[in-house]
Amino acid sequence: MSFRGWLGVAKLLPASCSRRPILVTASPKTNTRVAVNMAEEAKKLAAYAAVDNHVKNNQVVGVGSGSTIVYAVDRLAARVRQEKMNIICVPTSFQARQLIVQHGLMLSDLDRHPELDVTIDGADEVDADLTLIKGGGGCLTQEKIVAGCARHFVVIADYRKDSKALGQQWKKGVPIEVVPMAYVPVSRKIVRLFGGEANLRMAVSKAGPVVTDNSNFILDWKFERPHNWKDVNSAIKMIPGVVETGLFVAMAERVYFGTEDGRVQVRDAPID
Numbered sequence: 001m002s003f004r005g006w007l008g009v010a011k012l013l014p015a016s017c018s019r020r021p022i023l024v025t026a027s028p029k030t031n032t033r034v035a036v037n038m039a040e041e042a043k044k045l046a047a048y049a050a051v052d053n054h055v056k057n058n059q060v061v062g063v064g065s066g067s068t069i070v071y072a073v074d075r076l077a078a079r080v081r082q083e084k085m086n087i088i089c090v091p092t093s094f095q096a097r098q099l100i101v102q103h104g105l106m107l108s109d110l111d112r113h114p115e116l117d118v119t120i121d122g123a124d125e126v127d128a129d130l131t132l133i134k135g136g137g138g139c140l141t142q143e144k145i146v147a148g149c150a151r152h153f154v155v156i157a158d159y160r161k162d163s164k165a166l167g168q169q170w171k172k173g174v175p176i177e178v179v180p181m182a183y184v185p186v187s188r189k190i191v192r193l194f195g196g197e198a199n200l201r202m203a204v205s206k207a208g209p210v211v212t213d214n215s216n217f218i219l220d221w222k223f224e225r226p227h228n229w230k231d232v233n234s235a236i237k238m239i240p241g242v243v244e245t246g247l248f249v250a251m252a253e254r255v256y257f258g259t260e261d262g263r264v265q266v267r268d269a270p271i272d
Helices: 027-055 067-083 094-102 140-148 180-195 228-235
Strands: 009-016 022-024 060-063 087-091 116-121 149-158 174-178 197-200 217-222 241-243 252-257 265-266
Touching: 027 067, 027 116, 027 140, 027 149, 027 252, 027 265, 060 067, 060 094, 067 087, 067 094, 067 116, 067 149, 087 094, 087 140, 140 149, 140 174, 140 241, 174 180, 174 197, 180 217, 180 228, 228 241
Parallel strands: 060 087, 060 116, 116 149, 149 252
Antiparallel strands: 009 022, 174 217, 174 241, 197 217, 252 265
């Protein structure tokens, strides 16, 4: 039986003092490990499909950030070696830069390559219209800049990120990058305009708040109801002190979802 097949399956083991079997159910830790492995495999499937379908020789490629992107860079590096491809990579974060360097890929930036052929990035949540929440890893501003410089913006995700409406799966809110001195007035303004709560994101392995690659803070706005995300995004960006939001509206043209059963589902942006 495959590893995946053990999920939710009881295992029969012989008793030491009897020939009758003892029913032993899978522990919560075992089920958690299986779920994590399924999600990682789904990320890999989506990443490989996107790289294979959208990256061609002699292209400039925007490299996103996050756990799913690790698989995309793995696949990109393998293709570059095997197919002798000439690919230039522009990172969206320090993490992405390190991945590019570690895999021996050609590193560049927007100064030298301001126009990209394609950007591949992950997402924290994707709704039915391909509106994204991004920024769970704190890289939203550079991710949006690089995505906006690309002719094609392609997103990769596992099945847990697929939602009909934002907020169904992702419960941590919309990340908003702010200038440090403005985080209190910005958080108060967002709550007055749209309700919910906007909290300063605190670091885990250091004292104090999370600091972005741009030396800014991040607010996580937990909204209470559906919104017109285009209007919300524009309104929040007009608040003095806001650098960027984690709402990616009408930017992604295609999303690849790795599924639980080993397939890849493709969703294209709706045609206006």
